Amino acid sequence: MTRRKRKGEVAQGWGFVSPAMLVIGIFVMTSIVFALYISFHKVNLFTGYYEFIGLENYKRIFVDTKTRIAFFNTVGFVAVVVPIQTIFALIMASVLNAKLRGKFVFRTIYFLPTLTSSAALTMIFMFLFSLTGPINQLALNLNILQEPINFLNDPKFALKVIMSMNIWSTVPFFMTIYLAALQEVPNSVYEAADVDGATGFQKFIHITVPQLKPITTFVLLMGIIGTFQMFDQAYIFSNGSGGPENSTLTVALQIYRNAFGQNNTMGFATAMSIMLSIVIFTVSFIAQKLNKSESLY
Amino acid sequence: MKKIFSFVLMGLLVFGVLTGCQQPSQDQNPSSNSEQNESNQDSQDTEDNQSSLEGKKVVVGRWGGNDAETAAFAEMLEGFTNKTGIEVEERIYSDYNTELQAELIGGTAPDVFYVDAYMAPFYSEQGVLLSLDPVEFDLINFYDTLSNAFKRDTKYYAVSKDYSTLALYYNKKWVNESDIPTTLEDLWQGDYLTTLKETLPEGVEAMTYNQDMARNMYYAEAGGASIIKDDIYSSLGDSQVVENLRPLIEAAKADKIVTPQDLGTGWNGDAFGNEKTALMIEGNWVLGFMEQNFPDVEYGVIEIPTFKGEKGTMVFTVGYGINAATKEVDAAKAFVKYATGTEGMATWTTGAGVLPSRIDVADATKVEEDPFKMPHIAGAQYATPWQKGTTMDTINNEYKNYIPSAINGERTLEDALKKAEDEANKTIEANQ
Numbered sequence: 001m002t003r004r005k006r007k008g009e010v011a012q013g014w015g016f017v018s019p020a021m022l023v024i025g026i027f028v029m030t031s032i033v034f035a036l037y038i039s040f041h042k043v044n045l046f047t048g049y050y051e052f053i054g055l056e057n058y059k060r061i062f063v064d065t066k067t068r069i070a071f072f073n074t075v076g077f078v079a080v081v082v083p084i085q086t087i088f089a090l091i092m093a094s095v096l097n098a099k100l101r102g103k104f105v106f107r108t109i110y111f112l113p114t115l116t117s118s119a120a121l122t123m124i125f126m127f128l129f130s131l132t133g134p135i136n137q138l139a140l141n142l143n144i145l146q147e148p149i150n151f152l153n154d155p156k157f158a159l160k161v162i163m164s165m166n167i168w169s170t171v172p173f174f175m176t177i178y179l180a181a182l183q184e185v186p187n188s189v190y191e192a193a194d195v196d197g198a199t200g201f202q203k204f205i206h207i208t209v210p211q212l213k214p215i216t217t218f219v220l221l222m223g224i225i226g227t228f229q230m231f232d233q234a235y236i237f238s239n240g241s242g243g244p245e246n247s248t249l250t251v252a253l254q255i256y257r258n259a260f261g262q263n264n265t266m267g268f269a270t271a272m273s274i275m276l277s278i279v280i281f282t283v284s285f286i287a288q289k290l291n292k293s294e295s296l297y
Numbered sequence: 298m299k300k301i302f303s304f305v306l307m308g309l310l311v312f313g314v315l316t317g318c319q320q321p322s323q324d325q326n327p328s329s330n331s332e333q334n335e336s337n338q339d340s341q342d343t344e345d346n347q348s349s350l351e352g353k354k355v356v357v358g359r360w361g362g363n364d365a366e367t368a369a370f371a372e373m374l375e376g377f378t379n380k381t382g383i384e385v386e387e388r389i390y391s392d393y394n395t396e397l398q399a400e401l402i403g404g405t406a407p408d409v410f411y412v413d414a415y416m417a418p419f420y421s422e423q424g425v426l427l428s429l430d431p432v433e434f435d436l437i438n439f440y441d442t443l444s445n446a447f448k449r450d451t452k453y454y455a456v457s458k459d460y461s462t463l464a465l466y467y468n469k470k471w472v473n474e475s476d477i478p479t480t481l482e483d484l485w486q487g488d489y490l491t492t493l494k495e496t497l498p499e500g501v502e503a504m505t506y507n508q509d510m511a512r513n514m515y516y517a518e519a520g521g522a523s524i525i526k527d528d529i530y531s532s533l534g535d536s537q538v539v540e541n542l543r544p545l546i547e548a549a550k551a552d553k554i555v556t557p558q559d560l561g562t563g564w565n566g567d568a569f570g571n572e573k574t575a576l577m578i579e580g581n582w583v584l585g586f587m588e589q590n591f592p593d594v595e596y597g598v599i600e601i602p603t604f605k606g607e608k609g610t611m612v613f614t615v616g617y618g619i620n621a622a623t624k625e626v627d628a629a630k631a632f633v634k635y636a637t638g639t640e641g642m643a644t645w646t647t648g649a650g651v652l653p654s655r656i657d658v659a660d661a662t663k664v665e666e667d668p669f670k671m672p673h674i675a676g677a678q679y680a681t682p683w684q685k686g687t688t689m690d691t692i693n694n695e696y697k698n699y700i701p702s703a704i705n706g707e708r709t710l711e712d713a714l715k716k717a718e719d720e721a722n723k724t725i726e727a728n729q
Binding site: 044045046047060064065066123126127130131132133150152153154155238239240241242243244245246257260261262263264265268 | 394395398401402416419423424425500555556558559560561562563687688689690691694697698699701702704705720723724727728
């Protein structure tokens, strides 16, 4: 009887996951397998031309100068954005977790950028940073600058504008996650620290940060994945060209440029996306290992 | 009881997913087979026998437009269905070329779809467009520049539905038409823009421009120069091209002209409508935009000043192409013939406020009497089409990429263009 009951439960379990498995299988798994297949071929999907060329597409990734530029841009982007957004999110969360008056209002206001679409945000930032825009005007009026800076058309600044926008718009999201996690930190630990005469800063460094480590791992992973795949902001910012001087060319944009439009190099594009996922996987793995929560107590 | 219920629920879920996947194909298979049979029969019938096409359906793919365009398109469809009895299903795309390419590969693309002249060489090379007979589609009545924009070797792959050209717009509040220099050399190299700027209020620039081959090609190629060599490779570094682009770049370096992005606006029309610039070179699509958003701005339109003693402008055209894999060849041809015929084109162009590609329709609809459109129509005679092979995307991309460095002085113009050429050719070569 019990065995039959177990069997029934197993069947029921499989039955419940099968709809999701089916959908994921068709729309995700087969696509990944097919992309892997394409990446070893020179393909023309319009005419159905497939020629097996082994690792040629992968080799091209390492000799292609544009791809190298795209890779370094993306790595730079990740290296700047991820730490800053994580630290800012943590600090803001702990500030908003304190007994402030009107903290709910602040929480709502801070969360707004996350709700806005990144396409709209990009347009707003392009306006803010334009030659005659508010940022330049403010800096001129305060005598910080003698001459307006062409943020959008100067390779030295273009990616930094996107970085600042990305940090500004993702911090609130991670802040919310930290805020939720902060509710779980036992109050008794803080009270014990108070008894020992710890300052607010000491409490933050020695209690809040270690307690939130598992969440930090999650935030880092999400940040790394999101920033490595940055596409829309660079696309809108440069009108799809990755300019000026390739300064906003990201790997995802380079993949798009090779897959669609007049370039019919789907094989190379899929090879790049597979390399990108390997890179993301490796970096995430390292980040997770580095941040591994040692014994908390 | 609970268990039975959950089993039923699970069964429903699985069933729902399975049928959800299957249903369309079940529905489609028999009907598409019968359609194929019918169309086979049709082609045996006489071709112009329209009654045999009655009750057929064609799918037309296009991108969305403004309200006037949507209304004009619907009106044209109604006229077509009334005349031929063929039903039309519209399919509107937002990211047009990406979505259309996916559908062409998947075999679900529409029977007839918009083809931008710029993308025409790419699509015809992939063999997804049906070649069209110039006599059958009456191409003799079209402007040559427009019908040739869809020509590859000796065959035509789409029929132009309308077009746009660039012209010079000036704000009447600040600019006298008679003061505007008659050559681009004078305009950019002379003092006109500098003296004009002194008379303008604070925050208003004399002129905007674009760093885009789609806007710069007619003077880049002036005097027989070419930005392309050996059919596919970039030759932006060519000394003649460099000299042709120099007046523009020098003017930009001297801050006589600025980009709309410098002014914090998305495009020329925005900057001009908001009165942040006194002059701009823009296409006739800006006319509807001005009427809708800035009806109070008084402006005039003239042909673009000559360059190297010759008139020049860009022409952008979009045509109807027929999917090579369509099962409704005759119905699709009937649609293209109607939409690009005298009747359909008149409905579309007058309703949408665009320029007719047929000379006879231009005469019949008296579009030339519109003083705003006249300079644009005049341009159709001598314009350079924005279409130059299958690698223009890469070439223009590198141009946009490196031209800012020539303007901010980091590179010389020769350097920047040479770099743009080399980078483009590297990519083109690797893609072969």
